[in-house]
Amino acid sequence: EAGVTQFPSHSVIEKGQTVTLRCDPISGHDNLYWYRRVMGKEIKFLLHFVKESKQDESGMPNNRFLAERTGGTYSTLKVQPAELEDSGVYFCASSQGELGPQHFGDGTRLSIL
């Protein structure tokens, strides 16, 4: 069984540019989560999808971040325009049910210059 995959693994962009991160959850997992870890800080929740619907987006930092999950399969997280403080590692996780164990991807390391 393939795990959660994220693309790209690394991204380096300049302030003001746009970046789109992609997450492919484990097949059959309706629940998909995005998290972010800023250097030196803890992993923090961003948002949660159940299928294609946003269940909880209370962790999204501001309206420069847009997450989508068209068709309830893979998800994208777009940052537009990127700011310096957006640098960090963005993790995606998926689970079969809301209470099920969350399986994490290896993350996308985003660097804003």
Add this chain to the structure above:
Amino acid sequence: QKEVEQNSGPLSVPEGAIASLNCTYSDRGSQSFFWYRQYSGKSPELIMSIYSNGDKEDGRFTAQLNKASQYVSLLIRDSQPSDSATYLCAASGGSYIPTFGRGTSLIVHP
């Protein structure tokens, strides 16, 4: 503000010893507790979950929970160099969304 606190370490133990990792949490409503292991550049991997007071054992790992003291620990017996990683403690309450600590770096030296 829900917080989970961990000593960042590094915690260094000799091979074969018991490694003891500790965590405290601020939200008394927390019901579920998790330990994740994360190798450098890799994904956090769930290794233990615990929901009630007391000990829970799984192989070389034992999780301990004390809700009165708001304290969670993870013991690793017969530590191996391959156990060297960052261990993340997480807690969740009525919501299933975990609050993570910053992690403790464990080094097991031969």
